[in-house]
Amino acid sequence: MKQEINFYAFTFLKTFFLALITFLTPIKGLILLTGLCVFLDTIFAIYTTIKLNGWKSYESNKLFNIVVKTFFYFGSIVLGFFIDKHIIENNTLFGVSLLIAKVVTIFWLYIEVKSIDETSQKLGNKPFYTILKNLLSKMKSIKTDINEIK
Secondary structure, three states: OHHHHHHHHHHHHHHHHHHHHHHOHHHHHHHHHHHHHHHHHHHHHHHHHHHHHOHHHOOHHHHHHHHHHHHHHHHHHHHHHHHHHHHOHHHEEOOEEOHHHHHHHHHHHHHHHHHHHHHHHHOOOOOHHHHHHHHHHHHHHHHHHHHHHO
16 A cells, blocks of 8 residues: 555656646756856856865855745746746736746846856956956957958
8 A cells, every 4th residue: 555655646746847847948058057157156166265265165055045936037037947837828018038038047147147257366367358358459450450350
């Protein structure tokens, strides 16, 4: 009897998770990208903490906040997907499919990249904006040099 209950419980859970994964397939890339950024931010923050203050400053109990943050990020992306799927007709807004889910994802990615940038600045590096601005100015100068050669 107990084995039969375990079998049915396992079958139910497997079916539930497969149905959930199937339903969320259109936004799996958005969720994976957000999860990757949260993971990179966490690894970079741990590295910076250990580099600046040593192993004694690292506290694993603060890592629990990552679970809450990730759950909140994923939940808001799924909520945006539900709005796109069930409220907005044809899943397109201004000609872009799943626009709300994509905007929410871009917002969370911006926050994570900004966090990585701030952590990088703690190590003495330049801000990403400055590096990007210098890169673009060098590319413009290279383009003008190439046009002069022609």
